[in-house]
Amino acid sequence: MSEWIARGERTVYENRWVRVAMADVELPDGRHLDHTVIRVRPVAVAAVVNAADEVLLLWRHRFITGAWGWELPSGGTGEGEDPAVAAGREFEEETGWRPGPMRLLLAVDPMPGISTSHHRVYWADGAERMGEPRDAIESARREWVSLARVPDLVQRGEIRSANTVAALLLLHHLRMRK
Known part of the structure; x- marks a missing residue:
């Protein structure tokens, strides 16, 4: 071909x-x-896992699809901005927690047949509570959710965002097999 x-x-x-x-x-x-x-613009996504194998997620409504679901904090990268830095910045703005060092987990192109939307997902072990999120309007609530629950949440449609599904299923696989 x-x-x-x-x-x-x-x-x-x-x-x-x-x-x-x-x-x-x-x-x-x-x-x-x-x-x-x-x-x-490229998108930076942050997944932070604590010592109890929980990931901090946002519960939010997406008016375009009319659906509620759990998502990882994410946002566009600024011109020339390091995507790992952007992921950490978005995480802190949307959750009120400052993540540890960010490492690349995976890169995905959710719609490569029509869009240049390139998502880099970073992950960190742990975060420090800094206060209330600056962008609290981004979500109805923020919760530490057990990675063990991820497959069930995906199956029930409570995690619908493609980058979040891919990242959390990979983290579940990596962390739950130890």
Whole structure:
């Protein structure tokens, strides 16, 4: 199978968060098609696990899907910002806890057929309580949730965010097998 080749791209819509474009794509058989491309900043995600094998999660509502669910703190990286630093910053802003040293756990592209949304998930062992979260509006509550509960929460649809599902199932696998 040969690669699809982008021969050009025009912007359809743009703001500070996203750029939507139409790409002229040449298929391996020579045909061309218009393909939507959504370009966004890279996302940094933070998973912090304590000594009791619990992870600090946000319970939040997503109006786009109309669903409540557990998520890991995350946010866009600033121009030139180290993603590990961004993950730690977002974690502290959204939880009120300062994480230990952040290490790369995994990188995922949730929608590679249409979007450049690249997510890097970092994890740390432990965090220090600093106070109330600066971005408390981001979630209805914050709780330390046992990694042992993760598969059941995913199966019941209480963890729906793709980057959170991938990260927590990997952490569950790594931490629960010891």
